[in-house]
Amino acid sequence: xxxxxxxxxxxxxxxxxxxxxxxxxxxxxxxxxxxxxxxxxxxxxxxxxxxxxxxxxxxxxxxxxxxxxxxxxxxxxxxxxxxxxxxxxxxxxxxxxxxxxxxxxxxxxxxxxxxxxxxxxxxxxxxxxxxxxxxxxxxxxxxxxxxxxxxxxxxxxxxxxxxxxxxxxxxxxxxxxxxxxxxxxxxxxxxxxxxxxxxxxxxxxxxxxxxxxxxxxxxxxxxxxxxxxxxxxxxxxxxxxxxxxxxxxxxxxxxxxxxxxxxxxxxxxxxxxxxxxxxxxxxxxxxxxxxxxxxxxxxxxxxxxxxxxxxxxxxxxxxxxxxxxxxxxxxxxxxxxxxxxxxxxxxxxxxxxxx
Amino acid sequence: xxxxxxxxxxxxxxxxxxxxxxxxxxxxxxxxxxxxxxxxxxxxxxxxxxxxxxxxxxxxxxxxxxxxxxxxxxxxxxxxxxxxxxxxxxxxxxxxxxxxxxxxxxxxxxxxxxxxxxxxxxxxxxxxxxxxxxxxxxxxxxxxxxxxxxxxxxxxxxxxxxxxxxxxxxxxxxxxxxxxxxxxxxxxxxxxxxxxxxxxxxxxxxxxxxxxxxxxxxxxxxxxxxxxxxxxxxxxxxxxxxxxxxxxxxxxxxxxxxxxxxxxxxxxxxxxxxxxxxxxxxxxxxxxxxxxxxxxxxxxxxxxxxxxx
Numbered sequence: 001x002x003x004x005x006x007x008x009x010x011x012x013x014x015x016x017x018x019x020x021x022x023x024x025x026x027x028x029x030x031x032x033x034x035x036x037x038x039x040x041x042x043x044x045x046x047x048x049x050x051x052x053x054x055x056x057x058x059x060x061x062x063x064x065x066x067x068x069x070x071x072x073x074x075x076x077x078x079x080x081x082x083x084x085x086x087x088x089x090x091x092x093x094x095x096x097x098x099x100x101x102x103x104x105x106x107x108x109x110x111x112x113x114x115x116x117x118x119x120x121x122x123x124x125x126x127x128x129x130x131x132x133x134x135x136x137x138x139x140x141x142x143x144x145x146x147x148x149x150x151x152x153x154x155x156x157x158x159x160x161x162x163x164x165x166x167x168x169x170x171x172x173x174x175x176x177x178x179x180x181x182x183x184x185x186x187x188x189x190x191x192x193x194x195x196x197x198x199x200x201x202x203x204x205x206x207x208x209x210x211x212x213x214x215x216x217x218x219x220x221x222x223x224x225x226x227x228x229x230x231x232x233x234x235x236x237x238x239x240x241x242x243x244x245x246x247x248x249x250x251x252x253x254x255x256x257x258x259x260x261x262x263x264x265x266x267x268x269x270x271x272x273x274x275x276x277x278x279x280x281x282x283x284x285x286x287x288x289x290x291x292x293x294x295x296x297x298x299x300x301x302x303x304x305x306x307x308x309x310x311x312x313x314x315x316x317x318x319x320x321x322x323x324x325x326x327x328x329x330x331x332x333x334x335x336x337x338x339x340x341x342x343x344x345x346x347x348x349x350x351x352x353x354x355x
Numbered sequence: 356x357x358x359x360x361x362x363x364x365x366x367x368x369x370x371x372x373x374x375x376x377x378x379x380x381x382x383x384x385x386x387x388x389x390x391x392x393x394x395x396x397x398x399x400x401x402x403x404x405x406x407x408x409x410x411x412x413x414x415x416x417x418x419x420x421x422x423x424x425x426x427x428x429x430x431x432x433x434x435x436x437x438x439x440x441x442x443x444x445x446x447x448x449x450x451x452x453x454x455x456x457x458x459x460x461x462x463x464x465x466x467x468x469x470x471x472x473x474x475x476x477x478x479x480x481x482x483x484x485x486x487x488x489x490x491x492x493x494x495x496x497x498x499x500x501x502x503x504x505x506x507x508x509x510x511x512x513x514x515x516x517x518x519x520x521x522x523x524x525x526x527x528x529x530x531x532x533x534x535x536x537x538x539x540x541x542x543x544x545x546x547x548x549x550x551x552x553x554x555x556x557x558x559x560x561x562x563x564x565x566x567x568x569x570x571x572x573x574x575x576x577x578x579x580x581x582x583x584x585x586x587x588x589x590x591x592x593x594x595x596x597x598x599x600x601x602x603x604x605x606x607x608x609x610x611x612x613x614x615x616x617x618x619x620x621x622x623x624x625x626x627x628x629x630x631x632x633x634x635x636x637x638x639x640x641x642x643x644x645x646x647x648x649x650x651x652x653x654x655x656x657x658x659x660x661x662x663x664x
Contacts, residue, residue: 039450117641123450124391128585129640132633135582139633143626258457265454303472307465314461318438321447321455 011293013171017243019283020175020182021236025256026263026279027189027272028232033261034270035193036225037205039123041257042114042130045137046107046230048252050237052147053106054099055154055247061095062158073149078156082245085158096160099238107234108227115226119219131254141249153248157241178239185232190272192228201225202270255310259286262313265320268327277328285312361492363611369500369569371607372507375600376562377580378587379514380431380555382599385588386531387551388443390452394434394460395584396577398427398556400467402563403479403572410481410567416502419481420564427560431552434459440545460578467574477574481567499569506565510558514596517554527551531594583610586632589639606632 025047032040040046059081063072066084070077085092117129141147148154160177164170192198200221203211212218241247263282268274287293289309294300320327381395402423409419438459442452471477489496518524526547529537538544566572566580586606591598609631617623 037450039453117637121640123448124453125640127450127453128391128589129637132582132636136630136633136637139627139630143624255461258461261454262458303469307468307472310461310465311469314458314465317458318455318462321451321458322438322441322445325447325451 009168009171011296013175015283015287016175017178017239018287019279020178021240021243022260022263022283022286023182023276023279024185024232024236024239025260026267026275027185028229028236029257029260030264030270030272030275031189031193031201031232032225032229034264034275035198035201035205036222037123037208038118038222038225039127040114040118040130040226040229041127041254041261042132042134043229043233043260044252044254044256045130045134046110046114046233047237047240047256048134048137048141048249049107049110049230050103050234051241051247051252052141052237053103053234054238054241055148055157057099057102058095058157058242059154062091062156065091073145073152073154075155081156082158082162086162089163092158092162093160095158096242099242100235103234103238104231107237108231110234111226111228111230112223114230115223118222118226131257134252134254134257138249138252141252148247148249151250153246153250155246157245157247159242159245174243178243181235181239185235186272186276189232193270193272197221197224205270258317259313262317264327265325266316266327268329268331269325270331271327271329274327274329274331282313282316285309359493360612360615361494363615365491365494365496365500367607367611368604369503369607370611371604372503373562373565373569373603374580374583374587374606375603376507376510376565377559377584378591378599378603379510379596380557380559380562381584382588382591382593382596383514383551383555384431385593387527388439388548389449390439390456391449391585393453393456393581394463395456395559396579396581397460397463397467398431398559398577399563399566399580399584400464400572400574400577401430402427402560403567403576404467404471404476404563404574405560406564407479407481407567407572408476410483411479416481416483416568420506420561423560423564424557425560427563428553428557430463431556431559432549434463435548435552440548464574464578471574478571479567479573480571481564483568499565502568503565506561510561511596511600514554514558518596523547523550582629582636583632586636589636606635609635 025043029040029043032038032043059072059078062081062085063077066080068077068080070080085095114130114133117126117133121129142151144150159170159174161170161173164173193201200211200216203214203216204218204221208218259282263278264275265278266281267276267278286309289305289312291305294305377395377399380398381392384390384392384395405423405426406416406419409422410416414422434456438455439452442455447455468477471479483498485497485499487495487497488501516524518528526537526542527550529540529542530544530547534544563572563577566576583606587602588599590602590605591600610628613631614623614625614628617627618625
């Protein structure tokens with residue numbers, strides 16, 4: 001079965017993995033930016049936290065176990081690590097799960113730290129500060145050899161399925177794992193946003209003073225949403241690390257946050273289904289405008305085609321804000337299962353009052 | 356070996372002046388429109404490219420800088436007319452304007468990337484003859500500095516004159532204070548905004564032009580400088596020009612002298628240079644969001660000398 005679609009497998013799986021990782025990022029940013037009104041434009045930093053944690057954890061444990069004596073950052077050590085992991089299936093899967101758990105915890109902890117400015121600054125200044133915090137993290141990581149081997153990056157982080165010989169089967173299995181993680185995130189975020197906590201977030205995003213007056217503990221809610229959003233972003237970072245089997249500090253530039261932001265704005269602010277759609281569209285643009293894809297269909301231009309992608313991203317952001325700030329699928333009223341407002345009498349009274 | 360600070364000091368002043376020039380436009384546009392303009396860096400890049408391209412065609416530097424002024428002013432006005440003004444008229448939140456400015460910045464930056472890639476000028480520098488005029492310690496005073504220092508001084512002086520002694524300047528300050536009140540007082544808000552964007556964009560373009568003489572320009576230059584430019588404005592409290600100068604020079608000093616001292620005594624890698632300004636901003640934001648604005652130095656000195664009230 002795998003041989004039949006073998007030729008297209010890398011194309012399909014790489015698209016799906018990219019989509020799933022972007023989806024987790026976009027959903028968590030939507031939780032912060034869309035629902036709660038916290039402009040966490042340093043979102044990519046929390047993704048990078050997950051990447052560094054999982055990269056170091058996996059690579060260092062494999063390095064110790066394989067007992068190699070060459071330099072930790074060298075390519076030789078990386079291939080030794082991968083070879084060792086491919087002989088120990090249980091170990092590679094265990095490392096993957098461990099990375100997910102610890103990555104999420106550390107990401108959440110950093111989100112808690114990030115909520116310190118988040119509680120004290122108004123929106124534009126907060127956005128600038130968080131972008132700066134992300135850049136500080138990137139500069140430290142690219143200069144600190146211990147974190148991700150500096151500029152060269154840390155490689156040899158074995159994929160959890162690297163013990164399977166069939167390359168296509170391996171990538172299909174990993175794609176399924178990543179997609180199910182994304183689906184779980186979607187369900188979780190959807191449930192969360194329809195819970196009382198989600199309504200509190202929404203109230204906070206609309207008017208935090210009013211929510212405060214109603215006796216809601218806004219600082220606590222802001223902290224909580226930053227922790228949840230950052231933990232989810234860290235999970236996306238972990239999944240990305242195991243997919244490309246490496247961590248490079250310079251991958252985590254603010255541009256990624258902006259791409260994710262454009263997904264949220266395009267699809268629908270504070271609407272998870274909309275974010276799903278926005279992510280799908282933007283990932284398609286991202287994927288099909290990449291030089292590697294275009295060269296397979298024989299399309300060539302004189303300049304680097306990735307530039308076009310960012311021009312489109314920028315245009316979409318501006319266009320959506322001007323024409324349809326609520327996104328393709330606008331926000332819908334939250335459905336609460338226990339209380340059906342539309343049939344109650346109070347609702348009718350309100351309707352009459354409006355007239 | 357003792358630490359020789361003459362070279363870092365010279366670099367600090369040069370870079371400080373250039374960051375100041377870039378930040379003046381940002382301070383102006385923020386105080387008048389309350390937009391955190393993330394497309395500001397692109398004005399620097401455009402100015403740099405225009406200057407470098409025209410100097411390399413054989414046009415002399417002053418005319419090239421004027422061209423840079425015009426080009427960046429046009430870009431600033433165009434972004435305002437096409438993006439910010441419609442959004443403001445729709446009553447968008449400041450955060451939406453910030454996001455729109457990020458989008459506008461992306462569009463302009465990557466269009467410049469496409470142009471630069473097609474023409475093969477991804478990195479470019481204005482080919483001017485740089486002569487050493489004097490030596491201070493190991494540092495050299497070159498013709499570049501003869502452009503940078505006077506232009507900064509003159510721009511600041513002119514802006515000060517404009518904002519404090521002319522009618523449009525006073526009206527702009529009124530707008531910065533309270534736009535609605537300014538409007539009902541008969542100030543033509545949108546005409547003045549356009550004037551402000553011309554001045555802010557133009558000065559930023561000239562700063563980019565000077566950057567092209569001093570160092571290389573890539574389409575990424577403006578974005579890379581932007582964070583430092585924000586830092587300068589933020590230290591200045593986003594409102595005053597004098598504060599912006601203090602901010603720009605502070606960032607220049609911190610990134611050159613600061614890193615030299617830390618490198619010498621604490622063995623910190625010079626690659627951490629940008630870190631200083633970023634940390635400075637985060638700290639300023641968290642602990643003194645108004646920056647240096649409102650610090651009454653003269654009053655403080657008087658108090659200490661016992662002549663206060």
